[in-house]
Amino acid sequence: MKCTGSCECGAVTYVIEAEMPDVTICHCGQCLRTSGHAWASVSVPVDTVEIAGTENLKWFTSSDIARRGFCTECGSSLFFERIGKNRIAIGAGTLTQPTELKTGKHIFIADKGDYYDISCDAPQYDFYE
Template sequence: MIKGRCECGSVRFEVNAVRQTVTVCHCSQCRRTSGHLWASTHAPFDSVKFTSDSGLQWYASSTTAKRGFCKTCGSSLFYRMNDEDGIGIAAGCLEDAGDMAMGKHIFVADKGDYYPVPDDAPVFRQG
């Protein structure tokens, strides 16, 4: 069982398994909500069990997706498309990510001007 949480612990969850690769999104929306980049793995939504969700707040960031964050400490935790059965989980909130590895960088065409194009995984100008 993989455990995850926000900084203050108001949101805690467990998930049986996550995708073993991390996708890093460089789009402007992900940069604004995370403070830099959004690095996430993925799992089926019904496999996520919340053990504490008193701080969990969902924000409709577009007409097609929402973001889950802790309303107490501000941790950016989840990304979920409205019509998808899965959920993006911030890689940094997992307590033991196991053998996860960098998988790809997406929306690099929108990356910030203050850092170079990454070269640690495949790069896609769009999603």
């Protein structure tokens, strides 16, 4: 399957050539702070993603195990990559629509913001499952 996407301003674009998994929604504190809300993403092998506009991509090491990719022009949160895992999570909202994807699970729900409820029927986990 071939999917495309970009940041808000189009300075960073990407093409994915992989089987697209269901969307995972992360409610951890880091995702809440870096995205402004829960982080919805699809995780694919790194070698299935071709990124253009990397001169406009800034990687932020957000913990000992992960880094996050942002557009330096518009600030869009695009990528989450666990160091050494050979996978990259791509913000579901940055994918070109329609995606025909569905929500597969919610993770780190114990950390979710107190201002919202999880209303879909996807499984919910306290940790990454």
